[in-house]
Amino acid sequence: MEAAGSKTSPSEGENQEYRVQVTSKKQLIEQMNKYKEILKIALDGQPDVAEETKKSLLLELLMNFEAAVQANVLVNGQLWEEALEVEAETEAVDLESLLDDTIVETTRRRRAYPRQILPHVVHTLKAERKIMELYEQAVKPQEVVKDPDQETYMNDVSAAAPGMVKEAVQVLKSINTLQKQAEGLCEILNMKPSQASLEIHREVFGFTGQSDAPMTTAARNRQPIRRAVEEAEATECYKPPTKKPEGPVGEERPQ
Incomplete structure (x- = not known):
């Protein structure tokens, strides 16, 4: 087995x-x-x-x-x-080695070059600063003096601005209200009196040329209000009480 x-x-x-x-x-x-x-x-x-x-x-x-x-x-x-042929293999190996060498060289330069460049950069900046100090100012700056009165005015205006804004808002609101009231008054003035209002005006104030002109035939045939009331009282056998005149003080009233 x-x-x-x-x-x-x-x-x-x-x-x-x-x-x-x-x-x-x-x-x-x-x-x-x-x-x-x-x-x-x-x-x-x-x-x-x-x-x-x-x-x-x-x-x-x-x-x-x-x-x-x-x-x-x-x-x-x-x-x-x-x-693969030997040449192709050799080329691949050479390419890999070249890539590795390039990476190593780049890393070395990144570490070394900044340190080498830094002193030159500092030297250049110092030289530029010295050159700038050699230049003279062509125009001398003039000092601006503040006016105390003008500053006071500006402060007063700034302080009064909020109150003026509020007053302006209130004025605008009152103007709108007044405009609405004026429109209502114009509508009332432009209204034409009705027939009943004309008749009442005639009974109260009497006949006038203005009140009689617009009267119609039906209105003329109507009886006055006072006369109509008297006829109604007579028909119902009713007589309104009359006021007794009051006598002078100290006199006895008749019984």
């Missing part, structure tokens, strides 16, 4: 990868070149072999060695033909 468990199935053996995993094609080429130098001296101890034969055998040996290495390695999980 243990022997059977330790054995691998044929499918697992086929899927198992025996090639060597490498991460850099450039480093592998450098190692191959080192081993090629060793292989070049492998036939130096064979004096019986001709030089041309040595060259052909050595060339074939190096080619077989290089082909065997390329067939039995994987560069980042890819075959030798599918992996």
Whole structure:
């Protein structure tokens, strides 16, 4: 049972990868070149072999060695033909190193340059200040003297302004009220008297030329109010009591 468990199935053996995993094609080429130098001296101890034969055998040996290495390695999980070329890999490495160098240089400048520039900036500011002190004032400023009377007037006006504003508001309100009253009075004056008011005016004040002019025929046929009252009293046999004249003081009234 243990022997059977330790054995691998044929499918697992086929899927198992025996090639060597490498991460850099450039480093592998450098190692191959080192081993090629060793292989070049492998036939130096064979004096019986001709030089041309040595060259052909050595060339074939190096080619077989290089082909065997390329067939039995994987560069980042890819075959030798599918992996990036050495030049592209070198360019990527050079670009990364250049970027790192640039970042380091920029950081160094940010730290060092402000300290180097600061003394020059201070020196320039001091020089500009000295140059400004050499200039003379072309126009001398004149002192403005305040007038005490004018200042008093301004204070009085400022203090009286709120009261004047309130009075102005009240005047505007009273003007509006007066205007409304005047409009009402104009309406009353322009009103024409009614027939009943004319008749009452005639009975109270008597006949006048102005009051008789607008009278109509129906109004003329009407009886005066006093006469109508007397007729009503006579019809109802009613006589209003008359006031007795009062005698002088001390006289006895007749019983």
